[in-house]
Structure formats: C-alpha cells, structure tokens
Amino acid sequence: MSAINKLSVGIRKFHTTASRLRKYVELTAVRYPLLKRGNFSFLSDRHLGFFQSILSAHQVLTDELNDLSGYNVDWMRSVRGSSRLVLRPKTTEEVAAILQYCNVQNIAICPQGGNTGLVGGSVPVFDEVVLSLELMDEVISVDELSGVTIVQAGCVLEKLETVLHLSNLALPLDLGAKGSCQIGGNVATNAGGIRLLRYGNLHGSVLGLTAVLANGQIMDCLNTNKKDNTGYDLKQLFIGSEGTLGVVTQVALQCQPKPSSVQVGFFGLNSFENVLETLRLSKRNLGEILSSCELIDQSSLECVTKQLELRSPINNFPFYMLLETAGSNAGHDAEKLNSLLEILINNGTIVDGTLAVDSAQAKNLWGLRERISEALACEGYVYKYDVSVPIRQFYQLVDDIRIRLGNLPIRCCGYGHLGDGNLHLNITSHEYNPILLNRIEPFVYDWVGQERGSVSAEHGLGLKKRDYMEYSKSPTAIHWMRRVKKLFDPNNILNPYKIFPEQSSTD
Ligand SMILES: O=C(O)CC[C@@H](O)C(=O)O
Numbered sequence: 001m002s003a004i005n006k007l008s009v010g011i012r013k014f015h016t017t018a019s020r021l022r023k024y025v026e027l028t029a030v031r032y033p034l035l036k037r038g039n040f041s042f043l044s045d046r047h048l049g050f051f052q053s054i055l056s057a058h059q060v061l062t063d064e065l066n067d068l069s070g071y072n073v074d075w076m077r078s079v080r081g082s083s084r085l086v087l088r089p090k091t092t093e094e095v096a097a098i099l100q101y102c103n104v105q106n107i108a109i110c111p112q113g114g115n116t117g118l119v120g121g122s123v124p125v126f127d128e129v130v131l132s133l134e135l136m137d138e139v140i141s142v143d144e145l146s147g148v149t150i151v152q153a154g155c156v157l158e159k160l161e162t163v164l165h166l167s168n169l170a171l172p173l174d175l176g177a178k179g180s181c182q183i184g185g186n187v188a189t190n191a192g193g194i195r196l197l198r199y200g201n202l203h204g205s206v207l208g209l210t211a212v213l214a215n216g217q218i219m220d221c222l223n224t225n226k227k228d229n230t231g232y233d234l235k236q237l238f239i240g241s242e243g244t245l246g247v248v249t250q251v252a253l254q255c256q257p258k259p260s261s262v263q264v265g266f267f268g269l270n271s272f273e274n275v276l277e278t279l280r281l282s283k284r285n286l287g288e289i290l291s292s293c294e295l296i297d298q299s300s301l302e303c304v305t306k307q308l309e310l311r312s313p314i315n316n317f318p319f320y321m322l323l324e325t326a327g328s329n330a331g332h333d334a335e336k337l338n339s340l341l342e343i344l345i346n347n348g349t350i351v352d353g354t355l356a357v358d359s360a361q362a363k364n365l366w367g368l369r370e371r372i373s374e375a376l377a378c379e380g381y382v383y384k385y386d387v388s389v390p391i392r393q394f395y396q397l398v399d400d401i402r403i404r405l406g407n408l409p410i411r412c413c414g415y416g417h418l419g420d421g422n423l424h425l426n427i428t429s430h431e432y433n434p435i436l437l438n439r440i441e442p443f444v445y446d447w448v449g450q451e452r453g454s455v456s457a458e459h460g461l462g463l464k465k466r467d468y469m470e471y472s473k474s475p476t477a478i479h480w481m482r483r484v485k486k487l488f489d490p491n492n493i494l495n496p497y498k499i500f501p502e503q504s505s506t507d
Pocket residue numbers: 118176193369370372373374384385386416424425426458
C-alpha cells in the first residue's frame with residue numbers, strides 16, 4: 001500500500017461553488033418550448049395582501065433582484081422559473097393556511113427545501129409561488145434510547161447530524177449536499193446517498209410524518225412506533241412524491257447508534273471484474289459493518305482532481321473503489337478489513353490503495369467521490385443520468401455509450417453507489433448540443449428499460465426526467481399514480497409540471 005498523500009483541500013458545501021458553475025441559465029419555458037402554463041391564477045395585489053396578512057414581513061419575499069433569484073434557479077443552473085413570490089412559513093398551521101387559500105384561489109405552488117435537486121423538481125417552471133420550508137428548521141426531539149428523532153422539514157441535514165451526534169446517534173442517510181439539503185426535501189425525494197447500503201432507504205427509516213394536503217388539511221401521520229400495522233401506511237405516498245401530493249412539514253426518523261469506529265479506504269483496480277470481486281468479498285467478509293461501497297472510474301477521478309484541484313493518493317487506474325466500514329469495535333473492525341485487503345491484494349484483485357489514518361484523511365478521500373458532481377458542473381453542459389441497473393451490468397452502459405459516441409470531444413464518466421446498483425452516468429460537452437443529446441437519448445433509457453432497471457434511481461423525475469417515467473413504470477402503474485395525484489390534489493396546484501409526462505388525449 002502506498003502512504004496517503006497529504007490532501008490539501010477540504011470538502012466545501014454544494015452551494016459555495018455555484019459561482020464557478022457555467023452561466024448557462026435561461027427561463028425554463030424557453031428551454032422547454034412545448035411546456036404550457038397551466039390555467040392558474042396570476043399573482044394579484046389581493047393575493048399578496050392575504051399572504052402579508054397571515055405572515056410577517058420577512059416571511060414574504062417579493063424583491064426579484066435581491067431575494068427571488070436563488071429560489072427561481074436550480075443548483076445545476078439549468079432550470080429557471082419566474083416566480084414573483086416566495087413564502088416562508090414557520091409552522092405547519094401557516095403552511096395549511098397558505099395551501100387552503102391557494103387551493104381556493106387556484107394558485108400553483110412549488111414547495112422547496114434546500115434546492116439541491118438535480119432534476120429541476122424544486123424550482124418553479126413558470127410563476128408558481130415558491131413555498132420555502134427554510135424557516136422550519138427546528139429539531140423537535142431526540143430520544144437516545146429509541147433513536148427516534150422528530151424534526152421540522154426545513155432542518156438542514158448537517159445541522160441535524162450535529163445535534164444527533166450529541167446523543168451518540170447518527171442519521172440513516174448521508175449525501176454530498178448535506179450542508180444545504182433539508183430533511184423534508186430528502187423525504188420528498190426519497191434521497192438515497194452514500195449509506196443506503198447499510199441503512200436502507202427512507203421508506204424504511206421514516207417512521208412518521210406530518211403533511212399538509214393541497215386543500216390545507218393537516219394530515220398527522222407522525223407515528224413514532226417501529227411497528228404499526230393499522231391499515232394503509234399513507235406516509236409512504238409522500239416519501240418520494242416530490243411535493244406533488246402534499247407538503248411535508250415534520251418528520252419522525254429512526255436514527256442509528258453513532259458508529260464509534262469508521263474506516264475509509266480508497267483502492268485502484270485494473271478491471272471491472274475485479275471491482276465485482278471486491279464487492280462480493282467485501283459483503284461476505286465485512287458483513288454489516290460495510291457501510292459504503294462506491295465506484296469511481298478514471299474519467300471521474302480526472303474530472304474531480306482537475307476541476308477542484310484535489311489530489312488523489314493513487315492515479316492511473318481504470319477503476320477506483322471507496323470502501324467504508326462503520327462499527328463499534330475498532331480492533332475487530334480493523335482486523336476484518338485488513339484480512340479482506342490481504343486476500344484482495346495477494347490475489348491481485350486490488351493493485352494499490354490507501355487507508356485513511358484519521359478523520360481528516362477520510363474526509364479528503366470522500367471528497368474525491370462526493371464532489372464529482374460539483375466538478376462535472378464546472379465543465380460545461382452535463383447530460384446527467386442516474387440509473388439503477390443489475391450490479392453485474394453496472395459498467396456495461398458506460399462502455400456501450402462510449403462506443404456509441406465514438407471520438408466526440410466529450411467526457412463520459414461512470415461512478416456511483418456500486419453496492420446499491422446505482423450508476424451515475426454523466427457526459428459533458430462544452431455547450432449544450434442537441435445532436436449529441438439525440439445520440440445519448442433515448443439510447444440510455446432504452447438500455448435501462450430493457451434491463452428492467454430504473455431511469456431514476458435516487459434523484460427523482462422532477463421536470464427533467466418526467467417524460468421517461470414510462471421506461472420504468474407500466475401503463476397501469478402510471479394510470480393509478482395519476483389517480484392518486486387527482487385524489488390528493490384535484491386542482492393540480494402542488495408542483496405542477498413535475499413527475500408526470502404531459503397528458504396525451506389517450507391517457
Ligand atoms: O451528479 C450526479 O450525477 C450524482 C450526485 C449524487 O447523487 C452523488 O451520488 O454524488
């Protein structure tokens with residue numbers, strides 16, 4: 001093993017690099033010319049007067065230049081709406097009063113958390129009123145004994161993590177955007193992240209939630225029991241609904257004991273067969289202390305080191321893997337990892353690598369993985385695919401698309417949550433190029449559909465992926481999803497233009 005190089009740059013929060021991102025932003029309605037504004041009311045002085053009567057001045061933002069721009073543009077700076085009003089309620093009751101009014105007055109709403117989404121789900125498309133949860137950021141209760149934590153939806157994930165650590169608890173999810181994303185947005189998008197392999201997804205970790213329905217009714221599903229089989233589990237509908245069925249205002253989470261021993265290793269491998277073998281043996285030998293198993297290909301590592309000036313301790317491998325263990329007995333965990341590495345190194349599966357000796361090094365190694373997305377956004381236009389595929393075929397799609405794109409001057413990166421079968425395929429070109437797009441799509445979606453994968457593993461459908469739902473859902477499933485939407489939001493005021501493809505006359 002080579003010794004770890006001293007990595008100089010720490011992890012920055014997602015939003016701090018926004019100024020380095022390309023300046024390409026135009027109104028969503030211009031980018032998507034076929035989109036039609038729904039038949040919603042326009043904002044009038046009367047409407048504004050109502051909102052000002054129920055909220056205080058700092059909760060109602062209308063200054064386009066100084067206040068609204070950040071709420072109108074997504075993190076990727078590729079989707080921009082033209083909302084003229086941002087409402088920032090502080091309580092579930094205020095959310096209820098807003099929705100009740102909007103439903104009666106036919107005003108469209110775009111619920112927004114930390115606005116770190118990657119599919120244009122959290123920004124308005126036209127002039128929807130933005131309902132920001134950012135002032136609802138309180139941690140309501142933490143119970144170390146049961147691990148149950150109740151939190152308001154606008155609480156930033158990193159803040160929640162810090163509070164939990166004081167009680168020796170840990171969140172069941174973690175993601176690169178944790179410095180900005182909010183737990184309500186995580187729940188609304190069923191965010192996956194880097195520890196899903198260990199703790200499963202939010203459908204399992206969310207014990208309960210409060211949601212405000214489109215008509216202003218407050219639906220109290222704030223269950224805190226681990227077991228509750230009293231009929232339909234309605235909260236599940238809101239997890240991953242992307243703000244289209246209701247606005248989540250409070251969440252009860254099952255948290256986990258904070259692991260006292262964490263090990264992070266970064267390894268270089270010469271073939272994808274060796275990557276699969278490393279995953280197989282890691283699962284078998286590490287068992288439940290395996291908390292992350294991430295893949296980074298050469299192109300991704302080149303991008304993150306170049307664009308963000310990070311240093312990698314090892315270079316020039318076609319594949320890199322980041323393995324993490326999280327347990328409660330440092331000696332035992334180290335023994336397990338070392339004996340695994342001995343096998344993998346002795347039989348040539350892993351060629352080189354490094355183990356972090358402290359948390360600063362672990363953080364730097366994680367930066368090489370977690371900041372790829374940020375680095376890609378510095379390169380130009382990003383064609384972004386977040387797919388679930390059978391693990392054996394994880395890298396096949398990247399190979400196939402490279403062959404299909406031939407010698408074009410592009411970067412094609414494959415990385416992601418290998419342990420979960422979640423590939424992030426990203427292709428960048430200097431400028432947006434529709435001819436290139438036609439070479440990539442629908443090829444990627446057809447490929448994933450044929451493998452019975454998912455065209456959105458963890459980022460959701462939002463606006464950008466809504467036309468591809470049919471590659472992963474049957475017509476019958478889509479029909480019933482539309483029925484559910486109609487039932488909860490008959491006037492379609494909640495995040496219109498998201499998730500569902502535009503309805504055709506035959507639907
Ligand atoms: O930008 C992407 O493609 C992935 C973002 C995120 O899900 C990650 O795993 O880093």
